[in-house]
Amino acid sequence: MSFGKQHVYTVQQALTKAMKYCAYQERCQSEVYKKLRDWGMSHNDSEEVLAELISDNFINEERYTEAFVRGKLRSKGWGKLKISYKLKEKQISNYNIDHALKHIEQEEYLSILEREAKTKLKLINSKPDREKKASLLRFLQSKGFENNLIWDWINNNL
Known part of the structure; x- marks a missing residue:
């Protein structure tokens, strides 16, 4: 952790650095804006850099x-x-x-739900059925699956 003076970037320097940041992996506007602000850029300069990144398709x-x-x-x-x-x-x-x-294929989606459910089931298999269902329901909800799909899977597999 550095406690020295923070480097101040020009708009062009920040743009070059942000291009590398965006080229490494996909980034959204809010992530890049936060990064620019972390680099000490003003709001207006950050907006200018973002506009350039968007127009050059570094951010989409x-x-x-x-x-x-x-x-x-x-x-x-x-x-x-x-x-x-x-x-x-x-x-x-x-x-x-x-x-x-x-764009998510329903077949792939249900297959991932099943993979997650079976993985969790291995960990809770010794529990009574009622506890198993409740635990599985909570787990799959925490993963962000819809209740109707969770209950369909539980009812068809337990």
Whole structure:
């Protein structure tokens, strides 16, 4: 942790640094804005850099949202509710969220719900059925799956 004088970037220096930051992985506007502010940039200079990044397609909210949805669904096993909530925290528009969630294939989605349920089931298998169902319900809700899908799976598999 450095307690020295904070480096002050020019708009051009910040733009170059932000381009590298965005090229490394998909970023949304709010993440880049926060990073620019962390670098000591003023609000106006941050807005100027953001505008340039957007116009040069370093930042694209639709592309970011689709990558976020795919990543969280497949690697973290998150359901649509949790994904949507996390995207709203990042100030992504409802339009982009809805658009990206519509691209999830229902078969893949249900298969991920099943994978998550079976993984949890292995950990709680010794519990009585009633406790098992309650535990599974809470777990899958915390992962962001819809109640009707959770209950369908529980009723068909336990």
